[in-house]
Amino acid sequence: MSNQSIEICVVNPNSSSVITDALQKTLSPQAPPGSSLRFITGPPSAPPSINDPPTSILSASETFRHLTELSPSMQLARHSSDAYLVACFSDHPLVGMLRHSVPDKPAIHLLEAAIIHSLSCGTKFGVLTTGSDVVPDIDAGVRKLLGGNSDRYAGTYATGLGVVELKTGDRLKVESVIKQGAAKVAERGADVIILGCAGMAGMEELVRQGVKEAGYSSNISVIDGAKAGIQILSGLARSSYR
Numbered sequence: 001m002s003n004q005s006i007e008i009c010v011v012n013p014n015s016s017s018v019i020t021d022a023l024q025k026t027l028s029p030q031a032p033p034g035s036s037l038r039f040i041t042g043p044p045s046a047p048p049s050i051n052d053p054p055t056s057i058l059s060a061s062e063t064f065r066h067l068t069e070l071s072p073s074m075q076l077a078r079h080s081s082d083a084y085l086v087a088c089f090s091d092h093p094l095v096g097m098l099r100h101s102v103p104d105k106p107a108i109h110l111l112e113a114a115i116i117h118s119l120s121c122g123t124k125f126g127v128l129t130t131g132s133d134v135v136p137d138i139d140a141g142v143r144k145l146l147g148g149n150s151d152r153y154a155g156t157y158a159t160g161l162g163v164v165e166l167k168t169g170d171r172l173k174v175e176s177v178i179k180q181g182a183a184k185v186a187e188r189g190a191d192v193i194i195l196g197c198a199g200m201a202g203m204e205e206l207v208r209q210g211v212k213e214a215g216y217s218s219n220i221s222v223i224d225g226a227k228a229g230i231q232i233l234s235g236l237a238r239s240s241y242r
Helices: 017-030 053-070 093-101 110-118 132-146 171-187 204-213 225-238
Strands: 006-012 035-041 083-086 107-109 125-129 153-158 192-195 221-224
Touching: 006 017, 006 225, 017 035, 017 225, 035 053, 035 225, 053 093, 083 093, 083 110, 083 225, 093 107, 107 110, 107 225, 110 125, 110 132, 110 192, 110 221, 110 225, 125 132, 125 171, 132 153, 153 171, 171 192, 171 204, 192 204, 204 221, 221 225
Parallel strands: 006 035, 006 083, 083 107, 125 153, 125 192, 192 221
Antiparallel strands: none
């Protein structure tokens, strides 16, 4: 596949097209050379946002069914995409379902991609996310990926904002809360801040402003798991993945 164009399917597993639109706007200019991006939103039966384990499981089930319906003969193996990015910042079960169903096509979620990227960018990373209900899942996902507790993880700070609110809410409020949250993560000693929600796509500069305005070092890395994910998947799909 190394000499062929590859297609990365970016799957927003909730039913909010506003999140998919934001991902498309942010990621399309970032597509790796020789790669194309396909964007899919979860069906109306999927929850509008993923806030906790029940909505995560429901979104995985409904979106997996939706993906099989889009594929000829109900076979994901025949789906045109070469790799899958599940655009949810959690240990989202849809990734495991895809890896089981199409083991020859790499799949990754935003949490996994962001952490892999962050380990090469600094000494300690922290996560800025939305509601507090997702924090235990993020903590568990970090432990799963790193193989246990690690002093390289500064923890996760929840802003209290809703996923859809990030794109449709009062802009002044959203920007203020994001900047305050970024400062809280930097306060914990993180020199890398991960955007812990697909709805935060494109907010890197806002996070940097928050850190700078709070008096912390401006020499801080900000990681968008979606951008990291398409780069990682491009490499995996071009390699001898299986």
